Amino acid sequence: MDISFSYRTERGPLQVLRDVSFAVYEKQYVSIVAPTGTGKTTLLRIIAGLRKPDTGKVILMGEEVKGPTPKISMIFQDFALFPWLTALENVEIALLHKKLSKEDRVKLARKYLELVGLGGFENYYPRELSGGMKQRVAIARALAAQPILLLMDEPFANLDAITAEGLKSEIYNMVFNEESTVKAIVMVSHNLSEVIELSDRVIVLGGRPATVIADISIDLPRPRSPRDKEFQEYLDMLYSEISKSMELTTAVKVNSK
Numbered sequence: 001m002d003i004s005f006s007y008r009t010e011r012g013p014l015q016v017l018r019d020v021s022f023a024v025y026e027k028q029y030v031s032i033v034a035p036t037g038t039g040k041t042t043l044l045r046i047i048a049g050l051r052k053p054d055t056g057k058v059i060l061m062g063e064e065v066k067g068p069t070p071k072i073s074m075i076f077q078d079f080a081l082f083p084w085l086t087a088l089e090n091v092e093i094a095l096l097h098k099k100l101s102k103e104d105r106v107k108l109a110r111k112y113l114e115l116v117g118l119g120g121f122e123n124y125y126p127r128e129l130s131g132g133m134k135q136r137v138a139i140a141r142a143l144a145a146q147p148i149l150l151l152m153d154e155p156f157a158n159l160d161a162i163t164a165e166g167l168k169s170e171i172y173n174m175v176f177n178e179e180s181t182v183k184a185i186v187m188v189s190h191n192l193s194e195v196i197e198l199s200d201r202v203i204v205l206g207g208r209p210a211t212v213i214a215d216i217s218i219d220l221p222r223p224r225s226p227r228d229k230e231f232q233e234y235l236d237m238l239y240s241e242i243s244k245s246m247e248l249t250t251a252v253k254v255n256s257k
C-alpha cells in the first residue's frame, strides 16, 4: 500500500498518513488502533476508495482500488440507514446495482436479514428498531452487496454494553460463513478489549504523520473471554503499544512546534 495522505486546510497541507503499509490475508479479521486523531478513519476511507491517497495504492485481489466499488462494503458507527425505508428496503438498496428482478432482490434481501437474526422485521422502519437491530440491518446491507472486503468504523461504539456484547459474539460467524462473500474484515476501534476479542491481527498506528508502529497477531481460540490469562497478556501488550504510540504522537507534536 505505502499510503501517504494530506488534508488541504486553510493553514496549508496537514499530512496525516506517511507510508502506511500492510497486507490483509484471506479470512483475517484485522483491527486498526491508534490514539484519537491519528488518522484511522482517514485510512479506512482511503481503503474504501472514498479518498485518494497522495502516494501509494490500495490493491484488492491484485486490482487497484480507484474509487468506490461494490467489492468493498463499509459499516459506520451511526448505522447510516435511510429512515424513510423499511429494513428490507434498506438492504435492497445494496442490490440495486445487480441486474435482478424485484422478486429476486426481495428474496436475497430477506435472506441476509435472516442471516443477521432479523427474520420477521422486514417491514419495520429504523425508528422502530433498537440500536443493535439497526446495526444488524446495516450488516445485512453490507453483506448483501456481496463484497470481498468489509470495513467497519467503530461498529459497536453507539450500542449499549449488553447489545454490543451480543453483536460482538455473533459478528465473526455472521460475516465468515458460506452465505457470505467476504474474505476479510478491517475494523477501526477504540476499545482494546473488543479488539482482542475479535481480531486475528491488530495494526497499531502512531506518530504525526502516522505510520504502522506495530502489527500483532492474536493467536487465541474463539470464543475468547477477557477472564482468560492469555487474553489479559495480549491486552497488556496492546496497552503498552498504544502508550508508545501516544508518546510518539505527542513527541512529534511538541518537536514540530
Ligand SMILES: Nc1ncnc2c1ncn2[C@@H]1O[C@H](COP(=O)(O)OP(=O)(O)OP(=O)(O)O)[C@@H](O)[C@H]1O
Residues within 6 Å of the ligand: 007, 008, 009, 014, 016, 034, 035, 036, 037, 038, 039, 040, 041, 042, 043
Ligand atoms: N476533512 C478534513 N479536513 C482537514 N483535516 C481533517 C479532516 N478530517 C480529519 N482531519 C484531521 O486529520 C487527522 C486524522 O483524522 P481521523 O478522523 O482520520 O482520525 P481518527 O484516528 O479516526 O480519530 P478518532 O479516533 O478521533 O476518530 C485529525 O488531525 C483531523 O483533525
